[in-house]
Amino acid sequence: MGFREHAAHVRRILGIVLAVLLLGGVAAVLVTGGDKDTGTATKTVRGVIGSEKAEFFTDPQVVKALAAKGFTVGTETSGSWDMEELPLDGYDFAFPSSKAPADGLRAKAAQKTKATTAPLRPFYSPLVVVAHSAAARVLAGNGLATLGPRGTSGTLKMGAYLAAARADRTWQQLKGSAGHAELSGTLFITSTDPVASNSGALYLAAASYVADGGRVAGDRAAVTRTAPLLRKLVQVQGAQQSGSDAPFRDFISGVGNPLVLVYESQVAAQLLAGRPMGDLVVLYPDTTVSSDHTLVPLTENGRALGELLSTDPELRKLAVRHGFRPQGAASEFTAATQSHTAYLNQTLTGVRQAPVPTGKVLHEMALRARDQGDTA
C-alpha cells in the first residue's frame, strides 16, 4: 500500500531530472568554457562545495586573495554524498568534507576521463558537539561529560553516551533536568542525514568505532554488529537535514535540539568573528573523527586552485579565520585562536581520532541506519 501508485510517476520524474541536469551541464560549460586557459588573465573556476565552506568562499577577503592570484571562484553547496549525483560537467572542482565521498567523486571523474591528479586536503576540522549550557551541565552531572573550569568547553564521553542511547535514556531521567522545559524527550545528538551528508556519516563512523570496541568497521559483518545501535541514533532524530550549516543555525536561534553535531570550524569561525556565543558549550567527543576537507580537481584550473588553497600563506590565514585547521604546522591555528581557549581545545588533548571506514562501508552503514539499505 502507500505510494505504489507513485512508482511510475517517480520513474518519469527521474527521467526528466536527468534530462534537465544534462542540459544544465551543457549550459554551464558554455558559460564557463570561454574563460579557460587564458594564461595570466583571470581564471574563472566553478565548484561544488560542502555547505560549511560556503562562507569561506563568499568572504570578500577570500575573493580578493583569490583574485590577486588570478582566480574568480564560483561555488554552490551540496551534501558531500549528494555531490556524486550531480553532473560533474561544468565544474572545475568538487570540495566535499572528507576523503570517502572524495574517493567516490574521483572514481566518477576518472570514468569521464576528467581528473588524473591526486586530491588535495588544504584543511581539516574535527567534529564536535555544541550544547546549551543547561544541557551540558546535566550531562556532566550524570557522568556523560566533563566540563572545563569555565564550563564553556569539555569532553563528551562517547562510551557513556552510547550506553544511554542504547537504553533509550530520556532527559527527564537525568538528574538536574527538572525546570528546563527544553530538556525533555529522548537524549540524542542531532546530526545531518548520513546518507546525504558527511558529518552525519562521520558521526556513525565514530559511534561504530566506539561501540565495536575500538575496531574500525571493515566489512558487512562489522556493519551488522553495530547496525541496531546506529539505527537508533538516527531514527530517534526523525527528519534530518542534508547539510551541517542548517542544524547549527537552528541551534544558534535557540530552537533546535540542545545537542548538535557540528564541525569545530563552524564554532571557531563565529568566535574569530567576535560574535558573542551566548550559552554555547563546545563538547569534544573523547573519540571523534576529523573531517579532511578534500578538493577533487576536475580540471587543470581546479587543481591549481587546490594547490593555492594548500600553500598560499594568505589563504591559509583566511581559512583559519573561518575556523579551519590548515594541514601541516599547527601554529597558524593555535596563534589565531589564542584568546578563545575557553571554547576550543587547540591541541585536541584527550581526543582520540577514530579511523574512518572506506566509502563503501560507510555508505552501507548510513543506509542501514536510515532503513534505506538491506536491513537483513
Place this chain on the structure above:
Amino acid sequence: MTTRTRRTRSLSRTVAGLALALLVTATGSSCASGDHTGQDDGPRLPVRPGTLRVLASSELSDMEPVLRAARTPTGVDVRLTYTGTLDAVEQIASGTAEKAYDAVWLSSNDYLRLRPDTARKITGETPVMASPVALGVRPAAVARLGWDPAKVTWSQLHRAVADGKLTYGMTDPMRSNSGLSALVSVASGLSGAQSALTERDVAEATPRLKEFFTGQKLTSGSSGWLATAFARRTDVDALVNYESVLLSSFRSGELTVIRPTDGVVTADYPLTLLTSARPEAKEAAGRLTTYLRTPEVQGRITEATLRRPVVPGVAPAPALARDQRRELPFPGSRKVADELLDAYDNTLRRPSRTVYVLDTSGSMGGERLERLKKALAELTRDFRDREEVTLMPFGSAVKQDEVRTHTVDPASPQAALDAIKGDAQRLSAFGGTAIYSSVQEAYRFLGRSRGDVFTSIVLMTDGENTDGDPATAFETFHGSLSAEQKRTPVFPILFGDSDRGELDHIAGLTGGKLFDADQGSLDGAFEEIRGYQ
C-alpha cells in the same frame, strides 16, 4: 487504502490547478514591471542578470522591504512568487518549479525532505530565520482557563478542548506547513512520544487527537485567510500559526502566544537552490544569503518580521519570549507523515458538510457544461470520509428534483463518490440565472448548522443574476440568519461571464473567498477550495 489513493491524487492535482490559476507574483525590487501572473502555460519570469526567481511561502511577503534593501549591496533582484508550502513541494517534484524558478523559499523543508522524488532537485539550503508554530489565545480565554501562558502543555490544551473550554482555528495540514507542524506537534505531545513519531505513537494518540480536533472551528487553505476569518469570529478562542504571524497580525495584544512547554516544531525558512538553476543565479543566492545573515540585517529581520535570528549575538525582538523549548522531531519517514495526514483528513478532523450551488442555466450549454461535469468528476477524488456533499443545480430557480445529497461512508467510500459522479453526468443546461435565490435556498437546506461539522457553500456561476431575488434581498436574508448560520461561508467561483463585483460581494458578506477559474481551470478552483472546507 481507498482513502489514501484518493488523497494522494488530490495532492498532485492541487499543483496543476494552482500553478495555472492562482500564483501571484510579487517582487523585491522597484524595477519590476509587466505582467507576471500565471498564463495558460504557467508563469514564465524573464531571466535577467542578477535576478533570482524564487517560489516562496506566502507569509514571506513581510520580507519584501528587506529584500528591496538588499538590492544595492548585493546586486540581486529577488522576485518572489507565492504559493503554499505543500503545493511548492509538488511543483518541485513534478518539475514545474525548475521551468520558472531558481530557488524555493519555504517556511520549512521538513516535508520536502520526505519526498525522495525531490532530493535530487534541490541543492544548497540556507536557513535565514526561525519561528515556532504556536497558539495565539485570546487573553480572556487564558484568564478564564487560569493559565500561566509560559507553562501550558499540549495535554492541558487537549483537556481544555475536551471539556469544551477552548476552540481554535488552524490551516489545513494537507496544504499548509503551519497546519502540518501543528499536527506533528500535537500528535507528539498527546502520544507522549519521546523521540520522532512512529506509526504506533499516532495510533495510540488517535482517541485524544480526535477530541482535540473537535475544538477546531476554522479551517483554511492559507494562513492569511485564516487570520481574517478569525477576526470576524468571536466564538473562536485561539489561532494556530507561526509565532511571527500571531504577533505581527495582532499587534495590539489581541492574542497571547503560547508555545507549549512539551515542545514545538519550528520553521527555519531555508533559502533553497534548485539543482537546475543557472550558475549565475546560484552565485546570486550565495551573495544574498551571506548578506541576510550579517548581524545588522538579522537585527532588522527580527524587528520587522518578529522571527528569530539565526546568527550568534543578535538578540531576538523584544516581543519574543526567550525561554527555550524542546524541538519536536519531524517524522523521519514519509509513511508516518502520510498516515498522520490521512488520519487527520478521514478520521480526526470534524467532517465537512458542503453544498455545491451549480449554475446549469441555458448559457452553460455545450462546452461549459462538459467542463463542469469533468471538474465534478475530478473533485469526487477529493471528498473525505464522513463528508456530506449536496449538488444543488439551478437555472431560473433551484432545480429541486435534481438536488441530491450523499455522505461518504468510511466503510465503502466509493459508493457515494460514484453516485455523485453519476449525478454530475446527468446535469443539463436550461433556464435563467437565479444566483441570490439559489444561495438562499442552500442556506435554508443547511438549516441550523450542526456544531460538529465544517459547513460551507460553493457557488459556481457563468453569468450575472437574471432571475429571482436581487442582491438587496439577499443582504436582507443574510442579515436575518442566526449567528450560527452566518458562520457558513460562500466560496464563489468566477467562471465564463460571471460578474466579479457580484461574486466578490457575496464572498465578503458571508466571510468566504472568491476563486478565479477564468485564469486557470474549474478543476483547480474546486481543488483549492477544498482547503477551506
